[in-house]
Amino acid sequence: MTRSRPSSASATRAARPEVWRALRWIHAQLVRIRTRLLVINLIAVGVPVVGIHWARTFEQEGLKALEADMRHVAETLRTLLEKSVPPPAQVPPTTRSSSSRPARSSSARPARSSSARPARSSSARPGARRPAFEAMAPSLELMAKRTRMRVRLLDKRGRVVADSHAKGPPEGPEDVPTFWGSYQPRRIHPPHRPSTNPGPVYGRREIRAARKGQLGTATRYHRRIKRVFLFLAMPIMVDRRVEGVVYITRSTIPVLEAMYRLRTTLLQVLAVALGLTALMSLFLATTISRPLARLSRAATRLASGARDETLRLERRDEIGELSRSFAALLAKLDGRARYISEFAANISHEFKTPLASMRGAAELLADAPEMDDATRQRFLGNILADVQRLDRLVSRLLQLSRIEATLEHREVFDLRELVLEVVDGFAEPALGYELPEAALMVNAHRSHIASSLRALIENALRHSEADGAVRVAAAALDSHRALLQVTDEGSGISEANQARIFDRFFTTCGKSGGTGLGLAIVQTVVKAHGGEVRVNSALGEGTVFTLELPILTSRPRSASRG
Ligand SMILES: Nc1ncnc2c1ncn2[C@@H]1O[C@H](COP(=O)(O)OP(=O)(O)OP(=O)(O)O)[C@@H](O)[C@H]1O
Ligand SMILES: [Mg+2]
Structure with a gap:
């Protein structure tokens, strides 16, 4: 047995009246001046609001640009380091115990020749690149000063060997713009950790990726100073082996600054737009809605029979023109009404005379049966003439009424x-x-x-x-x-x-x-x-x-x- 399901067409047909009713309601609302004004105001306010929302996209783009900068710096450093690091055969050998000691003590130790050892075993030692990395520290500090990026060099086990911010931010703390007003200086970098201690960085996601030979990136929110930081870790490869990591950290302050400027401008625009639309609405309400409502009330009173009402508004704008047109129309309608009543009176009069004459003649004919034939004929002739005149009058009136209609x-x-x-x-x-x-x-x-x-x-x-x-x-x-x-x-x-x-x-x-x-x-x-x-x-x-x-x-x- 098959059961018929209600078809989608019939469902659409059933839904149609509601849709039409809704559309008609929307249309009826939209044609009202009050609604139109409201829509205009909403648009005026909505544009900056949309702008603020759009700023988020802008922020994202800014962050990407910042990350691209970090990547360029990292690439430059990596290239430099890969070239400056001696080939595996010349890498000074380090003792097994040196890898577990702090980096500074290992770098203080003079480099020993490793010419006798095979390249593979020398490059496998974790502290092999440290002297070359440590030598970069002053350059890193200079670079950080110019770029405001924190640059760290990590050995292949993920321990910090050189840090641009070893003595704190080279240019001092970076000023942070607040959302509403003036800049509020804050420290943007996380507390400094001495590079001699292996920091917890080696466990970070981006560092783990870099140690596997991939580019690692991360964004983190620093809860204490309430700032977002970008992280980028790039592996330093020698002979297809990871010999270290360039680790760059950058606060998102430049983006925040740009966002601050954008949002401040948008908020100012929003404030001005709100003020203007409020004024505009007030102005439009007083200059359009109120006089129109007055006109409408006067028209209603006139329609209900009030004769002392006037439609004329003493204004020089379109509403004044409209009121004058209405007043002229009213005067014309009044004139027409007067004309019609006069015309009706004229017609009654024109009809009354022949009718009275016909009635008189007919009464005389009825009351005087002994009337001679000649008089009778005269009276009948008069009646006939009156009938003809009435007939002609009716035809002329019909003709007149048809002219305007046709x-x-x-x-x-x-x-x-x-x-x-x-x-x-x-x-x-x-x-x-x-x-x-x-x-x-x-x-x-x-x-x-x-x-x-x-x-x-x-x-x-x-x-x-x-x-x-x-x-x-x-x-x-x-x-x-x-x-x-x-x-x-x-x-x-x-x-x-x-x-x-x-x-x-x-x-x-x-x-x-x-x-x-x-x-x-x-x-x-x-x-x-x-x-x-x-x-x-x-x-x-x-x-x-x-x-x-x-x-x-x-x-x-x-x-x-x-
Ligand atoms: N050619 C004309 N010579 C002299 N008087 C004229 C002439 N045409 C019109 N009139 C005058 O104008 C008056 C009005 O003319 P109108 O045609 O409106 O009405 P009517 O001729 O009297 O009536 P109806 O047209 O119904 O027969 C006439 O009664 C007549 O006095
Ligand atoms: Mg005539």
Whole structure:
């Protein structure tokens, strides 16, 4: 029987919502200015902290460099010693007892010739190299003075024969930098042991390695003086035999010094960064967070109906700009709200008049069954006219409301073709047109432009005598603008009325079904396209309406009628 285990895919699917929730939460936190400020501050503080951590790597590299120096010194010494030590045949013989005596007494003894003895047996004697090693002592002291390294020469059994620090550190104690402040002088070397006594060094790991012919290294912590020391032991080889050891000790003070400088600098940087970020946070909190919170509170109060609240903050920065934009937006919204309520009042009024008239006529018709046919027909005619006016009003209002909602549905078309189409729709002999040869391409809402042109032609025909000519012209004003003109030789418009004709519901033709919305619609359409409407009229002479529309491009073509 096989048991199905939950697949990893389904587990991932189950875990996904939690992951998404966590990511969304992180995102929501990150977009908050407060969190961003915190992150910036943490980064500012984190950089020096990382730097301090990085200093450990630096310390390691420094120690390696120090060890390399020790190795070079050891190699130089070894080469010198290997060359200066006489070949096995010339090595002065020493007695068996001399190997167990202190080194000094053995060196004081004059060297005997060993020419008669075989090389192998002479080199096997432990004290054979001692005089040559002891002779190096002054040089070792000089070397230690320059390099601050403790150099010891050990015979092949690991006993100290020569020591640069036999009389203590040649340059005196080395100053040790403390972590925070000034240098604190301390003795860095372990207590001196006389080289005549075989010290415990022969048992050390690095010495044991060197006595086997390998390079030995070690790092030790000196508990009493709380310092780290590096140790390097290099074998001295003669005829492939270990004849002694160069043993170098170095305190890690140079590295500590470099670390001290680095850490002090980093700590200073950290202190400055902390101070600066604290100041910056305080500054940002007062200049960004607080005014934003104030703005948000004011907006909330305004939204809940408070009218005495202002969004304007008297500041010259971006928040001031934002508050001014909000205040302007609020003013605009207030204006729009006022306009809507006025518009609603106008609409109610426009609807109320024909409705009242219809109601009166209907009541009269209902209350007077003996009414003669002619009066009845008159009342019915009035009702019909009112219904038509209401119908027209509704269509115009719908048209107006649709303009703003559908303005983005623009298309590129030739204005000349539109003029031809609209003019043809009227089938009016008095209506003529004049079009350019080149195409007039515009990027506009075609049907809105067409209904605007229709409204202008309707007005022109309405205010002209029956035989009065009405002319529609389209032309390119310049490379950017196209003109659409409707000219009539009708009644003209008085100057006082010219100032009001674009107002909604202004009409002098209420009785003949005029709504006063035709020109208001034309202006809304043209303005929404970035153009403008102008009127030029003289009473008794006629009127010219000019629409200016932004042009797109042009291509050659010609047409004319009338
Ligand atoms: N070509 C014109 N000649 C003279 N007066 C005009 C002309 N065009 C408009 N007017 C005046 O401007 C007023 C407003 O015109 P508008 O087109 O907005 O409304 P309307 O024509 O009265 O109503 P509707 O357009 O709904 O039929 C008109 O009542 C009229 O007095
Ligand atoms: Mg009109």
